[in-house]
Amino acid sequence: MGYECRSQDHRLSRRQLLGALAGAATGSLGLADEVRAQNKQVLFLWLDGGMSQLESWDPKPRTEFGGPFRAIPTTVPGIHISELMPHTARQMQHLAIVRGMCTRDENHSTGVPLIQRGDPRNRGVTYPYLGAAVSNFIAPANATLPPYIHIKPYGGGFQYGDGGFLGPRFGALALGDGQPPIHILRPETIAEDSDAARNRLRAEANRRFVEGRRGEEAAAYDYSFEMAQQLMRRRELFDLDRVPAAVRDRYGRHPLGRHLLLARRLLEAGITFVKVTSFHWDTHADNFHYHIDLMNQFERPFAALIQDLADRGMLDHTLVIAMSEFGRTPKINEKLGRDHWPAAWSLALAGCGIKKGVVYGRTSDKGSSVADGQVDIGHLFHTIFAALGIRNPRYRVRGQPLPAAHDDMAPIREVLL
């Protein structure tokens, strides 16, 4: 298991690492190989700060806390979502909405990692983020591209911490503003043989650096460089100018539109887990004014992505998850904002292993609590693993078996095929 890696691991190839270590991590190598062979993929859309459930998946027009927006019908009779999501409403036949999320943490700083790690309570170890966990379980051993890519605003780099106890190698290769790691490219002013010499020098420096240091983290430096190099062999993926203008317009030219279009292309190229983060959903003031703009930036490209994945037959093997760390308060504050509300919120799923056109869970008339079908993040992690065909997912850390999600929770069967 990666948590206990010794130095010989560092000389293993990435393919060997993913195959052997991850297989051992599941404790069931045969099952892991079977799942890996199915080339399942995940698109994880993270709306950081907390999207309002009342202005998206769970509208309550003309109620005490409902806000000024109306609900609109979708392609699935009886299911209504906010009028701010007209394009998504036309894709409802592909979606499953979970309206009964009830989690504990009301803070961003602790809530984000807690939710993305699946909130495994009182385990005494740092669990991997969802992208690392899924990559660990299902990334094909013969993949030629990084298994876990994170498209995000601002800067990029390698996010070692995402690996948790799986080790830094399972971190995310982050692409700042969706840009490729261009520093990997050989500048035209440097000849090929000079570049090769540079790389040999770098490798030697890395080797010396690794010596005498704790194995995993030091080895991850080389690994992340290798991953970036692999990705740059496919740098045409990043050239959105190759995409017809009409398609780019469907996604929108704003950052989230561009990032979701890039995510589709990376999924098409075979990346196992693509995470797309959009920041600034924390609408403590002018929630309604802001959500007009925010939802437009989210729901148009989201609907375009769902439609494109469906048209390409990719939803059969690609799981799509759109969520935040919590929802927003039903109560409207003095600045016309909504604050943090983990007690009753919503998310959406689509694709691989997920029922189409369903809603699970119901919030109270006020939207302040879950009235029926209450689930926690542990239920969601079980659901994600089950949708991907990962049965009884477990880790082994220092010889100790650990559940990959709360062992007192179970998948949400009502949204699973």
Add this chain to the structure above:
Amino acid sequence: MNDAPVTTVDPTRTWEAKTIPVPRQLLGCRISSCGEYVVAGDFAGAIHRWHLASDRHTVLAAHSSWVKALVFHADRRRLYSTDYAGTICCWNYADEEPQPIWTLRDAHEGWIRDAVVAGDLLVTAGNDARIRVWSANNGSLLRELTGHGCAIFCLAVHPDGRTLASGDNHGVIKRWDLTTGRHERDLNAATLWHSPEATMSLTGVGGVRSLAFDRDGATLVAGGMATTTSANFAQGTPAVLAYDWAAGSARPSLRIPDPFEGFITSLAFHPDGFLIGAGGGVGGALWFWRAGEQDPFASLRGLRHLRETHLHPDGQRLIAATFEARGQGGNGRRGNIAEYVDNAGAVKIYSMTPRPSPPRR
């Protein structure tokens, strides 16, 4: 309230003369041209009407979304109301139980943010970036003014009755000839707009939140937020910009020396010539500036968040729609969820005349 016939207006002695609680939050308020009725629009789509002398309360029900803009016709009969579903209603406001005389649905795509009356014209604007000019008599559409590139927050009619100023989210003020619909000029209020790039947000924050002309129409003032530290919290300092209307040039901005976080939500010139600015953010405040001076000569702070204020035609009172906190607020859930209740609103009447002495015993 105390309606003692005091005539001396002294903003330095402004005081809260009356509070009328409302169970739902309010967005806007107005006092009728006759000075007898106050109206306020709430989150439930209700228009609350109070007869000031008798305190009689009536609800005008026709809207299905938040009611923001309310405007009285100078004929002392008609009231126009608009909502966030794009609906306009016209009422005879003094009727015993008013019903809409006419209603326009989908008058705008989405929210109507502001409305003004210029003679027999009703002018509305909102999130669809369009200004529409209607017959104030029958609601027929007369013309549409296009040119703003984003949501329009506020309108003001020049004292000449035929020129309009409109302010938008991105800090653009446009000057229009209402009789022809011609766009005449832009005024730059870009300092009131804080872009997504500047604020590291998806939406940006700010815009022209309020406009007012002085009595002779020589000066236009625009309210908003001058600086911001957080778009998500709309944190920043209030600002009032001033313009020479004829020249279309900027005049020195007015100063707000007090620490305050929020927008200038309303502006109004008093008949005596001084300017009244209302602040809404974390709490509320009122500031008063004399003509030609940049620093306020009076202020009233520590108020509730002022969503909107409107000057009574007697010049002695200011009507405000305020926010009133109820129950648990802020992040997360604490306590009994059954006690989780909505915040509320109130209409407050501030008097700018000296507070009467208490009766002697």
